[in-house]
Amino acid sequence: MSYNVDNLPQFVNTAGKITILTAVVGLAVFVLAFLFNAGTNELMKAEATSTASTTLTVLNTPPQWDIFAFEETESSTSSPTNSGRQIAWVGTASDSNAQPYFLIVCSSSATPTARANNTPYCNATSSLWAVSASTTSGTQARAATTTTEVAPYAELNDWYAWVCDYDTVNPRCNNVASQGISATNSSPFHVNRRPVFTDFYNNSPANPGASFTFFSTSSDPDSTGGDDVIRLHVCNENDFSTTTSMCGAGGYIASTSPAVTDDATAVYTLPPVIQDQLYDAYGFIVDQHGHVAIGSIQGSNEPFEVANVAPTVTADSININGGLDISLTNPAGQTTGYALEFVTSDANSCINYLSNPEVDDVIVSLLRSDIGSTTCNGTAGAYNPNNCYPSGVGTSTWNLSCVSATSTTCGGATDPTVEWNCTFPLWFLTDPTDAGSQFATASWTASIAAIDDNNATGSFAVGTSSTWIDVLTFPALDLLTDEITYGALEPGQPAGPLVATTTIASVGNAGLDQDVEGESMCTTFGISTPCPVSATSTVPDSSQRFSTSSVAYSSGLTLSSTTPFELEINVLKSTSTSLFAQGITYWGIQVPGTVTLAGSYTGLNTFYAVVSEPDEWD
Amino acid sequence: MKLFCAQWRQAFSCLLFLFILFVPELASASFGITPPYVRNTSLTRNTTYEQQILLVRGDPSIPLRAQIIVDAPEIASWIEIVEGTSVPLPRGEQKVPMTVRVKVPSDAEFKDYEGIIRIRTVPDTDAVNAGAVNISLGAQVKIDLSVIDRVIEDFRIRKVSLSDLNEGSKLAWLFFPGKIRFGMLLENTGNVDIAPSRVEFKIYDFAGNVLLEETRNLGKITKVAPYATEEVIAELPTRLPEGNYFVRFSIFNGDEFKHGGELNMSILPYGTLEAAGFGFMGLSFMHKLSLLIPLFTLVILVLYGLYNVRERRRRTSRA
Numbered sequence: 001m002s003y004n005v006d007n008l009p010q011f012v013n014t015a016g017k018i019t020i021l022t023a024v025v026g027l028a029v030f031v032l033a034f035l036f037n038a039g040t041n042e043l044m045k046a047e048a049t050s051t052a053s054t055t056l057t058v059l060n061t062p063p064q065w066d067i068f069a070f071e072e073t074e075s076s077t078s079s080p081t082n083s084g085r086q087i088a089w090v091g092t093a094s095d096s097n098a099q100p101y102f103l104i105v106c107s108s109s110a111t112p113t114a115r116a117n118n119t120p121y122c123n124a125t126s127s128l129w130a131v132s133a134s135t136t137s138g139t140q141a142r143a144a145t146t147t148t149e150v151a152p153y154a155e156l157n158d159w160y161a162w163v164c165d166y167d168t169v170n171p172r173c174n175n176v177a178s179q180g181i182s183a184t185n186s187s188p189f190h191v192n193r194r195p196v197f198t199d200f201y202n203n204s205p206a207n208p209g210a211s212f213t214f215f216s217t218s219s220d221p222d223s224t225g226g227d228d229v230i231r232l233h234v235c236n237e238n239d240f241s242t243t244t245s246m247c248g249a250g251g252y253i254a255s256t257s258p259a260v261t262d263d264a265t266a267v268y269t270l271p272p273v274i275q276d277q278l279y280d281a282y283g284f285i286v287d288q289h290g291h292v293a294i295g296s297i298q299g300s301n302e303p304f305e306v307a308n309v310a311p312t313v314t315a316d317s318i319n320i321n322g323g324l325d326i327s328l329t330n331p332a333g334q335t336t337g338y339a340l341e342f343v344t345s346d347a348n349s350c351i352n353y354l355s356n357p358e359v360d361d362v363i364v365s366l367l368r369s370d371i372g373s374t375t376c377n378g379t380a381g382a383y384n385p386n387n388c389y390p391s392g393v394g395t396s397t398w399n400l401s402c403v404s405a406t407s408t409t410c411g412g413a414t415d416p417t418v419e420w421n422c423t424f425p426l427w428f429l430t431d432p433t434d435a436g437s438q439f440a441t442a443s444w445t446a447s448i449a450a451i452d453d454n455n456a457t458g459s460f461a462v463g464t465s466s467t468w469i470d471v472l473t474f475p476a477l478d479l480l481t482d483e484i485t486y487g488a489l490e491p492g493q494p495a496g497p498l499v500a501t502t503t504i505a506s507v508g509n510a511g512l513d514q515d516v517e518g519e520s521m522c523t524t525f526g527i528s529t530p531c532p533v534s535a536t537s538t539v540p541d542s543s544q545r546f547s548t549s550s551v552a553y554s555s556g557l558t559l560s561s562t563t564p565f566e567l568e569i570n571v572l573k574s575t576s577t578s579l580f581a582q583g584i585t586y587w588g589i590q591v592p593g594t595v596t597l598a599g600s601y602t603g604l605n606t607f608y609a610v611v612s613e614p615d616e617w618d
Numbered sequence: 619m620k621l622f623c624a625q626w627r628q629a630f631s632c633l634l635f636l637f638i639l640f641v642p643e644l645a646s647a648s649f650g651i652t653p654p655y656v657r658n659t660s661l662t663r664n665t666t667y668e669q670q671i672l673l674v675r676g677d678p679s680i681p682l683r684a685q686i687i688v689d690a691p692e693i694a695s696w697i698e699i700v701e702g703t704s705v706p707l708p709r710g711e712q713k714v715p716m717t718v719r720v721k722v723p724s725d726a727e728f729k730d731y732e733g734i735i736r737i738r739t740v741p742d743t744d745a746v747n748a749g750a751v752n753i754s755l756g757a758q759v760k761i762d763l764s765v766i767d768r769v770i771e772d773f774r775i776r777k778v779s780l781s782d783l784n785e786g787s788k789l790a791w792l793f794f795p796g797k798i799r800f801g802m803l804l805e806n807t808g809n810v811d812i813a814p815s816r817v818e819f820k821i822y823d824f825a826g827n828v829l830l831e832e833t834r835n836l837g838k839i840t841k842v843a844p845y846a847t848e849e850v851i852a853e854l855p856t857r858l859p860e861g862n863y864f865v866r867f868s869i870f871n872g873d874e875f876k877h878g879g880e881l882n883m884s885i886l887p888y889g890t891l892e893a894a895g896f897g898f899m900g901l902s903f904m905h906k907l908s909l910l911i912p913l914f915t916l917v918i919l920v921l922y923g924l925y926n927v928r929e930r931r932r933r934t935s936r937a
Contacts, residue, residue, distance in 0.1 A: 478649075484750065606755070
């Protein structure tokens with residue numbers, strides 16, 4: 001035999017040497033074993049009698065199930081394992097060698113491969129779900145894994161559990177797989193995937209007390225056992241608890257009911273009283289298993305808007321002058337200080353979100369009821385001091401002053417009402433409405449509209465008939481001159497026509513007639529010292545005559561100090577605050593011829609204002 | 619004038635000129651009264667009726683006196699001017715009240731009565747302008763009375779008010795309802811004392827759509843004397859919680875519906891207002907029973923015990 005040493009240098013150089021060395025070593029081993037009985041304990045598993053020896057290698061056996069593996073926590077259609085959560089299997093096995101063992105869970109029925117001093121692994125066609133730590137024989141092993149949204153995890157996942165040891169020589173897996181021990185803990189396990197939430201919005205603004213809807217674009221990818229249903233929860237704050245699937249301390253706004261499979265919505269009915277502004281609203285989608293969506297939309301804030309509504313005035317709250325009839329007390333002028341009270345109500349509360357009054361202005365008309373609030377409508381053009389006082393006329397003409405008692409009568413953001421207190425004047429000619437007056441079938445009332453901080457004006461509320469009050473008749477008169485000057489007369493001189501005049505003006509709110517009486521005249525006259533009865537020094541009362549026109553002296557009415565005489569002077573009711581209705585009385589006197597005492601005679605005539613018949617007022 | 623008023627710049631001056639020309643000059647001694655009547659058509663015998671009349675004048679810078687003369691021959695003895703027949707009108711006082719008191723005698727005839735009261739103003743100092751006929755201003759009050767022999771029970775509600783209230787409270791098993799205080803300014807237009815016979819509330823939600831509770835006043839309402847106007851209070855229990863409500867109220871005179879209307883009502887959390895709620899009166903019937911039955915039982919037991927003790931003592935003393 002020849003060798004090409006160039007091609008096989010490592011073999012050629014040792015050729016034959018290995019064989020000899022092998023023989024020498026074999027001999028040495030034999031001698032060692034024979035002479036010293038070496039390896040008796042180390043190598044021999046069975047020792048035959050001294051006369052015959054048999055060798056037997058007993059192989060490692062795999063662990064045996066004591067308790068088949070099962071899902072530690074049910075993972076089923078009704079109780080799936082949420083993605084991101086852990087699923088665990090437990091089982092108990094014993095090893096005949098009392099060796100520790102592993103619990104391994106794979107996705108297929110192919111038996112996994114055990115490894116010496118190492119964890120087993122699943123077959124190549126199988127996915128490893130979980131493998132336990134080395135577990136003492138006879139004790140429970142636990143294998144767990146955290147599920148995810150992505151592969152290899154699907155909604156349904158078959159599992160097969162095995163037990164394997166890790167014998168150093170012959171590691172083995174039990175070829176009996178476990179798939180659970182009852183319906184609720186058996187293969188497959190279910191992974192519940194998160195719902196998908198891509199949009200969140202609402203259709204506000206809405207009025208207080210009205211409803212609006214929160215919308216979402218949302219769905220759930222799970223369909224086993226029927227599509228998973230989802231709910232939209234809307235919270236006041238971003239404090240939704242994934243543990244309890246409830247809003248936190250901030251509280252709920254709305255949630256979907258009943259649950260739906262797609263595009264969950266939630267309807268919110270606003271409280272009857274709520275401030276107009278934007279309110280935070282955080283949206284959360286949760287599926288039927290309490291699994292929340294993730295992403296930027298989950299927990300996003302989509303504020304809703306409460307619309308502004310116009311305030312109202314409670315008609316029965318309108319109160320003029322404390323409910324008492326009005327007495328005018330300033331002839332020819334304005335009587336001030338009358339009170340008007342009412343309550344405004346605003347569903348946006350009595351204060352706005354800045355804690356300022358929600359209702360910040362009012363339109364007020366004080367009117368004679370038969371005029372009507374359509375005519376007396378608050379505008380300046382409707383102003384008529386006889387029967388209509390609108391706030392639109394301005395304070396320089398009608399000094400209405402109204403303030404809301406927000407600080408004392410507004411109970412906070414949930415209180416809709418606030419009291420208003422106004423003061424106003426009335427002119428002397430304000431139409432009376434009490435019995436016997438020109439407008440006895442009417443009364444006085446107020447028509448009021450409230451205006452809020454957004455300039456929304458409510459409808460006019462007219463005081464109900466029970467709140468109406470009367471303006472009392474106010475006969476008042478004034479004189480353009482305060483004395484009658486007859487001039488210089490000679491006793492017994494025949495009197496001509498009545499030429500001296502007195503003019504009275506109606507400075508109240510009624511048409512007037514005039515009762516007239518007068519005292520005798522003398523040079524010593526005083527109010528508490530009437531003239532003595534004297535033919536020579538007293539001009540008797542009857543010497544004066546009066547009439548409504550310049551008639552002859554003899555045709556005039558005779559003055560009396562004891563019996564007032566009503567002169568039908570028929571002074572109209574004044575209808576202008578600057579031009580007063582007037583009436584003229586004509587006077588004449590004839591000094592008796594018996595009077596001998598010359599001098600300045602003094603007397604006192606009295607004009608009594610008498611309310612004329614109402615049909616003579618205009 | 620045309621030239622004077624020709625230019626817009628001069629228009630205001632023109633108007634002012636005309637105004638001054640035509641405004642009558644008043645003597646500033648104006649005088650008036652309100653109301654100009656003493657009127658009552660439901661007087662009965664032995665009743666007293668008072669009517670206040672305001673004496674007013676335009677310029678109170680000079681002290682005056684009002685001299686009052688009653689010209690009502692048939693009823694002169696019934697009528698009294700409380701302030702007297704000479705009423706001072708002090709400087710600075712633009713209005714001075716004068717009260718006419720009518721005392722109907724027990725033998726007054728049932729019929730209508732008329733009369734006049736004349737009021738004239740004179741200088742407080744008696745001073746007059748010498749050599750002229752001075753003019754005094756006055757006014758006339760018409761008296762129009764009727765004495766009738768029948769009772770009139772009637773009133774008019776002139777004003778209502780509804781205060782905020784605390785919600786009811788619970789003590790053990792007892793619920794003490796909130797107390798609604800409903801004020802009514804009542805004018806007695808009849809001739810006997812009167813008060814509303816009952817007040818009923820229908821309480822709705824704030825929108826006025828859903829009826830939540832019906833309640834009526836507990837206890838009696840203070841009566842108002844004839845011809846007087848006073849505020850009376852009706853107290854009504856409510857078991858509603860805090861919130862805002864809409865109320866429709868009804869006020870009755872006997873069985874006659876007299877007055878109704880609508881108001882807003884706010885019920886505040888318990889303890890918000892320092893106002894007492896209802897006590898025992900406000901409890902429901904069953905809650906009252908739950909208190910009264912044990913109480914009565916206890917009283918009976920005590921009485922029974924006392925009776926037994928007394929009987930024993932009597933037997934002992936006999937023995």
